[in-house]
Amino acid sequence: MTKPVRPPRRDEQAALLDERIAQALESMLEQDTDITHRAVVRAIEGLSAPSSITRDNYRRSLVEFYQATQAERRQWVKRVQKVxxxxxxxQLAAKDHRIEELERQIAILTASHKAMxxxxGEMGGMTAWRRFFEGYEHAWDAVRANVPSERTE
Known part of the structure; x- marks a missing residue:
């Protein structure tokens, strides 16, 4: 589940309330407090009823996102406690080893791509190469940042 995108609000007060709700949810998640609509209302001054959250699509989906995130975290904790x-x-050492291995592979691939x-470029084919990467300017920018400029132009 992806975090919902905050919609534009008509007034500043509604936008401020959205921000306060997001902060309260983040705090509840970090403290592992049960996330419910009522709990959010209790955590925020100025809200009096859960319907202030449930009627608004963005706020309701935000609470659902944090509830799902909390459930996922709790499941991970349960798994770790059982092991x-x-x-x-x-397991952590194996994962660290795998990360190091992948980083080495990336370094090798990067070096080989630079060489290619x-x-x-030395054979005069950079124009064709650039045409192949049209629409991938970020890739070209990364290449130019890592290859001497007199050989790639």
Whole structure:
């Protein structure tokens, strides 16, 4: 589930209330307090009824997003509690090793791509290469940031 996007509000007070609700939900999530519409109302001064949240699509979906996030976090905690500390440490070490391995692979791929780009550039094929990457200007910018400019132009 993705976090809902805040809609434009007609007045500043409604936008401020949206922000206060989001802050309260974030706080409840971090403190692992049960997230309910009533709990949000209790946490925010100026709200008197859960319908202030449930009638508004954005606010209702925001609460649902945080409820789902909280349920997912609690499930992860349950899984970790069922597994011994030794196994958790071993799993984390294995994941760290896998991350290091992937980072090495990325470094190798980056170096090989730089070499290929330099070879294409020396042979005069950069115009064709650029045409292939039309619409991917961010890729070209990244390449230019990592390859000497006199060889890629």
């Amino acid at each position: 011994s500390q030794t196994n958790v440490v071993a 780009i330099l070879a294409v």
